[in-house]
Amino acid sequence: MGSLFSKSKKQSRVTEHDKAVLRLKQQRDKLKQYQKRIELQLEKDRELARKCLQTGRRDRAKLLLRKKKFQETQLSNADKQLENLEKMTADLEFAQVELQVIEGLKQGNVALKKVHDLMDINEIEKIMDETREGVEKQQEIDAILSGALSEEDEENVLAELDALAAEEATSSLPEVPAEDLPEPEANEMVEDATLTAEIDADAPKKKRKNLSEQDKKVLVEA
Amino acid sequence: MMTEFEWPWEYTFPPFFTLQPHEETRNQQIKVWSDLFLRYLKYLNKFQVNINENTFPLFNNDAIKRRLSPETITVILEQLQRTGHAAPLDKRRIEWQVYSYTLEEYANMVYDWIQQTGQLNTICTLYEIASGENSEGTEFHGVDEAVLLNAFRTLENKGKCEVVQLDDSFGIKFF
Incomplete structure (x- = not known):
């Protein structure tokens, strides 16, 4: 929108490029109009040929159909030309877009340079x-x-x-056990051990364990 | 589109064709006529009238043998001009341009369409806007090129487009 005010009003914003595109588009319009006309003509000729056939004028009908055929080829020619024109127009328009892209890049570059100039090492x-x-x-x-x-x-x-x-x-110290050591049990175990010594194979082990416990107790008491 | 045009009941009412002396009645009469003008011309896709066109069905109802006088037609057209729907084409005010949308409305319609179809900054021919395949289905398709051109002149004044003449036809570039 800024460009709207910065440019003087008298300066046309329609460039030579635009005019070239416009000229192509005008040609395209003319071809299209021509096609419309030919298509109408074709329809009319067909109708006319049919009428001629109905009234028995075979030669006239043939002539009309020949004309129709000729016009059909013209129509397809026009189509080809139209294609060319449209292609050309598209190319031109795309070239313009490319130009704008380059322009944009250029401006971006300039802006970047300006910023860099401001940033002294x-x-x-x-x-x-x-x-x-x-x-x-x-x-x-x-x-x-x-x-x-x-x-x-x-x-x-x-x-x-x-x-x-x-x-x-x-x-971080281990907790002191709260319950008393099972003293009576230890004594029982000793008695048991003597009783079952012969039968139980594990007895000597138990005995030893009990003994060691007893030793501990002695130590504690001491 | 090509269904029979529906005339309002007034069209078969003989006094309707003569300007009424009573002001309120006359105002009402002119209003109905203006609406009828726009509707009928839109139906025909016609944008230009000549006040001396005697046989034009709008001015002339053969069935009841009544006809609008050129003076009355002028009064109606002047009313349409006030609402922005008509403009005289010559100094003697005989040929008139009439349009169902105002020029401003047409201009906005086309401008919106151009924007939506990404055609800003691209030059277009007047023909492709008015009758091109791309504009088919829009309200302004088939509009008289002269009317569109006038509409674009209003846009041009706002700086939203520029009209160029090349050879015998026009191109418009929208911004």
């Missing part, structure tokens, strides 16, 4: 340096600020950290 480096400096400064400020805070808090923080660590350490 040194300047960018400078900007990047400044940014880096800024970041560093920010970090410094952060350090100072957090340092100021930790003056009094640091101890608390450390204390809390220790408390947390201690908690962690206790919780």
Whole structure:
């Protein structure tokens, strides 16, 4: 829409190219009109030939049909020409589109170049340096600020950290068994073992186990 | 399309053919006539009338032997001109162009069609818009080229198209 105002009103927006296309299209229209006319004529001639046949004028009918045939060939010729014209028109129009595409690319290129000109490498480096400096400064400020805070808090923080660590350490120990060791059972087992020693093949094993338990108990008591 | 034209009952009412003296009645009469003009001309696909065309059925009902006088026809056409449906073609106001849509409406119809069919920035012949195969089925198909040309002049003033004359016919480029 911008082009509407930027261009002076008197300057025609119809280019020579358009005129060439227009001329082709006009030719096409003329051919089409010609075809319409011929088609009508053909229909009429056919009717006329039939009438002539009905009234017995064979020669006249033949003549008319011959004329019709001739016109039919003309019609197909016109069709071919029409095809040529349409092809030419399409080619021209497509060429125009291509031109516009190239123009568009060209303008895009120019715009890109302009942007690149604006972006000087040194300047960018400078900007990047400044940014880096800024970041560093920010970090410094952060350090100072957090340092100021930790003056009094640091101890608390450390204390809390220790408390947390201690908690962690206790919780990681295995749990102390809550129930008492089954002492009476152990004694029974000893008696049993002596009773069943001969019968049970596993007895010696059990016995040994019981013995070791007893040893443990002795140790604990000691 | 080629069904018989339906005349309104007024067409067989003799006083209808004479301008009525009473203002309100006359206004009503002119309104009915204007509608009838547009409807009948659209039916015939005719866009041009001559006020002296005596035998034209619109001006002349043989069955009741009544005829519109050229003066009355002029009054009706002037009313149509006021609503944008007619324009005189000569200084003596004898030949008139009449169209069922206003020029603006035609211009918009064609412009919409051009937009929808992707023909902006492409030059077209007047013939292909008015009678081409592509425009078949549109409201403006078959419209008198002179009428369309006038419609495009209004578009041209808005900068939406440009009309060029090449040899004996016209081309239009839409923007």
